[in-house]
Amino acid sequence: MYEPAEETAQDHGAPVPTRAEVVATLTATGAPFEMEPVVVRGVPLRAWKTAPATLRAVFELSANHGDATFLVYEDERITFAEHYRAVAALGRQLVERFGIRPGDRVAIAMRNLPEWVTAFWATITVGAVAVPLNAWWTGEELAYGLADSGTRVAFVDEERQGRIAHHLAEVPGLEAMIVTCEEHDPDSGGRRPAVGCLLDRAGVGALPVVPFADVLGAPTDDITLADVAIDPDDDATIFYTSGTTGRPKGAVGTHRNSCSNLMNLFFVSTVGSLRRTAAQAAASPGGQNANLLSVPLFHATGCHALLVTNTAAGGKIVMMHHFDPERALELIERERITVFGGVPAMVMQVIDSPSFATRDTSSVQSISYGGAPCPPDLVRRIKEHFPTGAPGNGYGLTETSAMTTMNAGDDYVRKPDSVGPPSPVCDVAVVPEDWPGDEPPDLPTDPDRTGELWIKGPNVVRGYWNKAEATAASFTRGWLHTGDVARIDEEGFVHIVDRAKDMIIRGGENVYCVEIEGALHEHPSVADCAVIGVPHPVLGEEVGAVIVLRPGMDVAADELSRHVRERLAAFNVPSRYWFRGEELPRNPAGKILKRELRTELLGDAPVI
Numbered sequence: 001m002y003e004p005a006e007e008t009a010q011d012h013g014a015p016v017p018t019r020a021e022v023v024a025t026l027t028a029t030g031a032p033f034e035m036e037p038v039v040v041r042g043v044p045l046r047a048w049k050t051a052p053a054t055l056r057a058v059f060e061l062s063a064n065h066g067d068a069t070f071l072v073y074e075d076e077r078i079t080f081a082e083h084y085r086a087v088a089a090l091g092r093q094l095v096e097r098f099g100i101r102p103g104d105r106v107a108i109a110m111r112n113l114p115e116w117v118t119a120f121w122a123t124i125t126v127g128a129v130a131v132p133l134n135a136w137w138t139g140e141e142l143a144y145g146l147a148d149s150g151t152r153v154a155f156v157d158e159e160r161q162g163r164i165a166h167h168l169a170e171v172p173g174l175e176a177m178i179v180t181c182e183e184h185d186p187d188s189g190g191r192r193p194a195v196g197c198l199l200d201r202a203g204v205g206a207l208p209v210v211p212f213a214d215v216l217g218a219p220t221d222d223i224t225l226a227d228v229a230i231d232p233d234d235d236a237t238i239f240y241t242s243g244t245t246g247r248p249k250g251a252v253g254t255h256r257n258s259c260s261n262l263m264n265l266f267f268v269s270t271v272g273s274l275r276r277t278a279a280q281a282a283a284s285p286g287g288q289n290a291n292l293l294s295v296p297l298f299h300a301t302g303c304h305a306l307l308v309t310n311t312a313a314g315g316k317i318v319m320m321h322h323f324d325p326e327r328a329l330e331l332i333e334r335e336r337i338t339v340f341g342g343v344p345a346m347v348m349q350v351i352d353s354p355s356f357a358t359r360d361t362s363s364v365q366s367i368s369y370g371g372a373p374c375p376p377d378l379v380r381r382i383k384e385h386f387p388t389g390a391p392g393n394g395y396g397l398t399e400t401s402a403m404t405t406m407n408a409g410d411d412y413v414r415k416p417d418s419v420g421p422p423s424p425v426c427d428v429a430v431v432p433e434d435w436p437g438d439e440p441p442d443l444p445t446d447p448d449r450t451g452e453l454w455i456k457g458p459n460v461v462r463g464y465w466n467k468a469e470a471t472a473a474s475f476t477r478g479w480l481h482t483g484d485v486a487r488i489d490e491e492g493f494v495h496i497v498d499r500a501k502d503m504i505i506r507g508g509e510n511v512y513c514v515e516i517e518g519a520l521h522e523h524p525s526v527a528d529c530a531v532i533g534v535p536h537p538v539l540g541e542e543v544g545a546v547i548v549l550r551p552g553m554d555v556a557a558d559e560l561s562r563h564v565r566e567r568l569a570a571f572n573v574p575s576r577y578w579f580r581g582e583e584l585p586r587n588p589a590g591k592i593l594k595r596e597l598r599t600e601l602l603g604d605a606p607v608i
Contacts, residue, residue: 056125059087106155133145146171265406295343584597
């Protein structure tokens with residue numbers, strides 16, 4: 001497979017090649033990113049010819065990184081070699097002790113801990129299906145995920161164990177829980193060991209809870225991975241959608257899906273390297289990348305985009321117990337972090353931190369984010385606060401195994417309101433929202449046309465677990481119907497206009513919330529904001545804005561209205577404001593929970 005090359009730069013004074021020129025060079029016959037036609041479940045696709053066939057093959061690459069540091073959590077440090085041995089030992093235990101076979105589901109329900117990573121790769125390398133569950137879920141929600149997925153064995157931390165324990169009768173198919181502890185032990189200086197037990201399941205039988213350390217044992221230097229055969233189109237993961245409406249759905253990803261995302265990210269990185277000037281390359285320190293893991297591993301971004309990529313490429317992953325901007329700045333300085341991001345709100349909180357100026361952030365070379373709408377002004381603020389950091393804004397969903405488009409470097413500075421062009425193996429189309437066909441219409445290019453964004457590619461999951469109706473509604477002939485409103489400009493760059501269900505219709509005019517939020521974010525007093533539709537007896541809906549101010553700042557509603565009116569058409573100006581003294585509610589993927597906001601502010605008022 002292709003492995004990421006060292007940073008390159010143009011000779012002093014030489015012209016920087018265009019993106020089109022670099023793409024043509026990298027995807028030519030025999031080039032590192034050559035593509036080939038494949039047929040997957042009857043659907044013709046383009047795929048990366050040099051991609052690893054499976055995630056097991058990706059993990060095997062990690063052995064090449066030996067004694068380099070792989071995981072950092074608090075004071076714990078784990079090398080690639082140590083992690084490889086732990087995964088091999090744990091995988092063999094899953095097979096020999098718990099009877100796990102290819103295709104069986106193994107859940108992971110815990111905070112970001114080193115054991116999460118080991119459990120994921122142990123599950124993957126024996127051909128089982130990893131089911132990351134949302135660590136924020138209640139016990140009832142966790143039980144739903146376990147039962148819906150048909151999980152046989154679950155890796156949990158003690159907090160999740162306690163939540164699930166009250167709902168064991170709802171998961172009769174669960175055969176064992178493997179538990180770890182996150183609490184610090186002052187006597188040993190490390191973490192307190194977990195305690196095993198038997199949990200009573202009335203009418204079902206006792207459930208064994210086994211300490212993670214007891215299952216892992218003491219891996220030997222000569223241990224090898226369990227011998228199993230895995231196909232590229234075998235199921236690998238089930239990631240549950242955020243569930244902002246109705247019950248969460250399990251998006252079933254294959255090995256090909258995740259490996260395609262890996263290559264998508266390597267491609268973007270290589271394009272950026274080949275378009276760097278000599279001065280930009282000189283500012284890069286080189287050596288091992290250090291990534292600050294600020295998003296949950298149970299989200300596609302944390303797992304597919306960060307964990308899988310760094311496992312293959314040899315990057316250091318610095319884990320946070322939970323995101324806190326002050327702690328993030330401390331770790332950036334201590335671990336010489338080169339890459340950080342997450343969702344836009346996290347980047348903004350780091351920049352707005354009162355201690356930002358006192359921390360050494362000079363190691364940061366890349367600030368990438370996605371998963372939520374991004375105010376265009378953020379790119380300016382990043383360039384101001386991180387002179388050597390290249391900003392990047394990507395777009396993807398759980399259903400696309402993370403990245404579909406990426407806008408980075410000078411292109412992002414030039415087009416800060418775009419999420420960039422699609423990966424070469426992905427097709428995108430803007431489709432009328434009432435289009436009845438199962439493939440996009442053959443419409444002439446129109447950069448001003450908006451519609452629902454459809455995506456097709458080898459990274460698009462095969463559907464939703466045991467939900468044929470939902471799958472048929474969202475996937476047609478390989479095309480994913482995203483539900484996002486977008487336009488595609490004359491250069492092929494995608495612009496996300498809004499979520500279809502969040503669009504406000506005010507007196508017959510379509511009002512796109514993300515545009516108003518982008519304008520509000522440009523006001524120096526605004527730290528965060530959310531735009532929602534407010535029922536109106538004449539207009540149908542009017543525009544409401546929930547505002548979080550920066551510390552020590554004050555601004556009147558009239559001033560914000562004037563600020564928006566200077567930037568957008570009059571029908572976009574909010575007529576209702578709420579000033580909020582706490583952070584906006586978000587799900588783990590970073591998306592603002594607007595339904596929760598509406599209920600809090602408007603009660604049972606209907607949403608039109």
